Amino acid sequence: MGERLHLTRWQVGRLLKEALAKGIVRIEIVHPRARSHTLETDLVERTGLREAIVVPSDTDPATTRQAVAQAAADYLADLTTTPRTLAVSWGQTMSELARAIAPSWADGVTVVQANGGLSRPGPGDPAAIITTLARQARGSTLFLPAPAVVESPELAAALLREPSIAEVTGVARGADVLLFSLGAVTQESVLVQSGCLSLADVTHLLAEGAVGDAVGRFIGADGAIVCPHIDARSVGLQLADVAAARLAIAVAAGSAKHAVAEACVRRGLCHVLVTDEDTAVELGRRFIAAPIS
Incomplete structure (x- = not known):
């Protein structure tokens, strides 16, 4: 290569070092067992998902979550068609995904907040997630300036009618990709x-049978809203918007997410599921016991 470009070995080394520092070049060692392709194929066949990404589980839940977040970040960066608009929810797994995303994973992406944020600072801060994803894609941000859940349905309805919020939810609704992690109750x-x-x-929520949330919407085992009153207090994409997304990628790690992952898949709320081996095995077992309708 040096001879073809009329460069010395030292010059090639210096250019590679600069490229690595700027994120133009990545050097990775990919272990052949980094993904469980047999489980991925099996999960797609049993559930009707377009695609499943399955990585090894670890005895440490935090390590499993990090591995799943990294796999989701890699999947997003490797999409054949780079999204022009990316709608994202937030949470601890999404925070780790944002930290794991490759520099220059895309170019000029608009990253938009899919549901309201936090009433006060906490883990999974949506602003940090959206800002990081956009910065690493040399893109722009679009924030939803409202809490995820407010005091009353009337307040939520008024906020959703507010032009600046309606604009953001409209962009999120039409995004090329919707990316979200599943939450437990x-x-x-x-x-x-x-x-x-x-x-x-x-x-x-637990008394009503909630198994978790998708984009801030709490669902039961059948994937339907379990508590209309709390749902009416929520600000952001509706469950119907999630189901209608062009490409919905759900991320779930750990045993606490088994039930909500099953509900999400059964309801058709995601096209792609990124998860760990234990969750994939459990979903395969559940879909044998009760096949998808």
Whole structure:
């Protein structure tokens, strides 16, 4: 290569070093077992997903979550057609995905917030996620200036009619790709820690049969909304918008996400699922016991 470009070995080395520093070039060692292709094929056949990305599970839940987030970041960066608009939800897994995304993964992408944010700072900060994804794509950001869940349905409806918020949700609704992580219903939820939901709300959701949330919308085992009153207090894309997305990529890691991952797939809320081996095996078992309709 040096001879063809009339460069010395030293010059080639210096250029490669600069390219690595700027993110133009990446050097990776990809282990042949980094993805479980047999499980991926099996999951697609059983569930009707367009695609499944499955990575090894670890005994440490945090390590598993990081591996799934990295796999989702790689999948996004490797899409055949780079999205011009990317709608994203937020959470701890999405934070790790943003940190894992490759520099210059795309060029000129508009990253838009798919649902409202946090009432106060907490883990999974949407601003940091959106800003990082856009910066690494030399793109722009579009934020949704409202909490994920507000005090009343009337307030939520008024916010959604506000022109600046309506514009953002409109862009998110028409995005080329919708990317979101699935959340569990627990007292440790980011929505609870941030003050968007109360412990009483969590208790009520569990009593109504909620198994988790997709883009801030709490669903039951059948993938339908479980508590219309709380759903009416939510600001962002509706569940119907998620189901109608051009390409919806759901990310789920760990045993706490088994039920919500199943519900998401059964309801057709995602085209692609990025997950870990244990979750994939469990979903395969559940879809054998109760095939998709």
